Amino acid sequence: MSERLGFDHVTKIFEAPGSDTGFVAFDDITLEASPSEFLAIVGPSGCGKSTLLKMAAGLMPPTRGRVLLDGKPVFDPPPGVVYLFQQYAKSLFAWRTVIDNVMFPLEAAPRSQRNELREKCRDYLKQVGLSGFEDSYPWQLSGGMQQRVAIARALAADPQVLLLDEPFSAVDALTRMELQSLVLQLWERRKFTAILVTHDVEEAIFLADRVAVLGAKPTALKEIIDVGLPRPRDQLTTREDPRFLKLRHHLTSLLLARNPAHVAAV
Amino acid sequence: MSQRSEVYRTSLLGLLSPAIVLSVWESAGALGWINPILLPRPSQIVWSLVELVADGAVFPPLLYTIALFVVGYAIASILGIAIGVAMATSETLYGLLEPLVEILRPIPKSALVPVLFLFLGIGKTTMITVVVLAAVFPVLISTFQGVRGLDPVLLETARTFQVSRMRTIFSIILPASLPMILAGMRVALGLGLVLVILAEMLAGEDGIGFRILDLQRAFQIREMFAWIFVLVALGGGLMMLFDLIERTLVPWRGKT
Missing domain, CATH: 1.20.5 (Single alpha-helices involved in coiled-coils or other helix-helix interfaces)
Known part of the structure; x- marks a missing residue:
């Protein structure tokens, strides 16, 4: 299987004051996502899931090991890898209108193509359900709508890989479901590689082809689970599927039992 | 409603x-x-003010002061923003300039006015330099803090879209720190105005400051107060203009 994005024996150690060895965030993680795969990474909060994603985006170098994009090591943020932040409000440009936010990744293009690209951006906004809000400013929109703007901007960058860093954790439950369905729909249409980091087990199962489970500190890969639920997935029927519930049970128990040895000893 | x-x-x-x-x-x-001679009533002062405006005598000194101030303030703002951004984005420039800024910043700029007269002579260059010295530091410090305080998410967003360093500065760093830059420019506005008036008093050539001191020496107290009223109007007018510009430039203030 050819891989699109891979972590090859990645270890990340943060320098910690008063410690010679530093703080080990990950130890020897190897994991890959194939083209058009939806991979979810779940782990307890504070396990450094976002760090893993930032290394994938080239925003942070690993201490040991390599991050590979189409077989080539990643040093700086590579084109085609787009990062969707949890803090959408901080990621959007408040001084730009919605359409100009979406235009941002395309502004290096020659001036003659501007009008054509602008039309494209209108279409991206339509795809995320924001037609009519082109000339609004992000701060005039609700949280869910702001994340939709960020998604449209990500689409404009023509992603090969979309990195989703808990992008739905700051919105209300109903909006979260709408955004999940939206991302799924766009992913099915565009077939980019999606890597989602989340602490929400149900979200991971609902969206992903495979779920990688991270254990507690220092973080290592505990298990990779094939979801195998049929697509297209539906917020009601998929979540009621007995297989969904079984996976949820399994993953939740994995995450809750942070130290199985300890539990066994008791 | x-x-x-x-x-x-x-x-x-x-x-x-x-x-x-x-x-x-x-x-x-x-x-x-x-004592009506030392402190005339406001109604009497207003009459002097009306006379000043009616015969047009108010305009040459007013425009002189405004011109000096605006030129100095504009130079100070551009310098302050440029140095502030440079220091906040380059560790080398920060290391190089930080000690100098910290030595110069706390000096009351009024103390430098006689020194500047000595080196630059009495003239417009000196007056503008005085305004620049007074106004540059608040802009510089606010800009620096504004840029350093930007959310990492914003800068990471720029990096993931492979934006060049120059474009990051002009299309992300500058607009994002605009609220802080303007806060510094607001402080600089007041300081610059104080220093231009003081410099005019000491240089004794023209301008509102010169008029106020000149009329005080001639003991034309009512006229002197009329000029102080002109100064109040100028300060208030500039502040209102600043508020308007700020509201237009950063409508998102307090909303993100």
Whole structure:
């Protein structure tokens, strides 16, 4: 299987004051996502899931090991890898209108193509359900709508890989479901590689082809689970599927039992 | 509706306190509690002011002061923003300039006015330099803090879209730190105005500052106060203009 994005024996150690060895965030993680795969990474909060994603985006170098994009090591943020932040409000440009936010990744293009690209951006906004809000400013929109703007901007960058860093954790439950369905729909249409980091087990199962489970500190890969639920997935029927519930049970128990040895000893 | 009446009420309240001060001042003068030669009544001062405006005598010194101030303020703003951004984005420039800025910044700039007269002579260059020295530091410090305080998410967003360093500065760093830059420019506005008036008083060539001191020496107290009123109007006018510009440039202030 050819891989699109891979972590090859990645270890990340943060320098910690008063410690010679530093703080080990990950130890020897190897994991890959194939083209058009939806991979979810779940782990307890504070396990450094976002760090893993930032290394994938080239925003942070690993201490040991390599991050590979189409077989080539990643040093700086590579084109085609787009990062969707949890803090959408901080990621959007408040001084730009919605359409100009979406235009941002395309502004290096020659001036003659501007009008054509602008039309494209209108279409991206339509795809995320924001037609009519082109000339609004992000701060005039609700949280869910702001994340939709960020998604449209990500689409404009023509992603090969979309990195989703808990992008739905700051919105209300109903909006979260709408955004999940939206991302799924766009992913099915565009077939980019999606890597989602989340602490929400149900979200991971609902969206992903495979779920990688991270254990507690220092973080290592505990298990990779094939979801195998049929697509297209539906917020009601998929979540009621007995297989969904079984996976949820399994993953939740994995995450809750942070130290199985300890539990066994008791 | 209620928000509108709220605004209306606060602006009315804001007018109330100056009105009270003026009435007390006026009554005290009318009742003979204060020496009318040293402190004329507001109504008398207003008449002098009207005369000043009516015969056009107000305009040459007013424009002289405005011109000096605006040129100095513009230079200070551009310098302050440029150095502030440079220091905040380059560790080398930060290491190089930080000690110098920290030595110069706390000096009361009024103390430098006689020194500048010595080196640059008495003239417009000196006056503008004085304004620049007074106004540059608040802009510089605010810009620096604004840029350093930007959310990492914003800069990471720029990096993931492979934006060049220059474009990151001009299309992300500058607009994102604009609220802080403007806060510094607001402080600089007041300081710059104080220093231009002081420099005019010391240089004794022209301008509102020169008029005020000149009339005080000639003991034309009522006219002197009329010029102080002109100065109050100038300061208030500049502040209102600044508020307007700020509201236009950063409509998102306090909303993100």
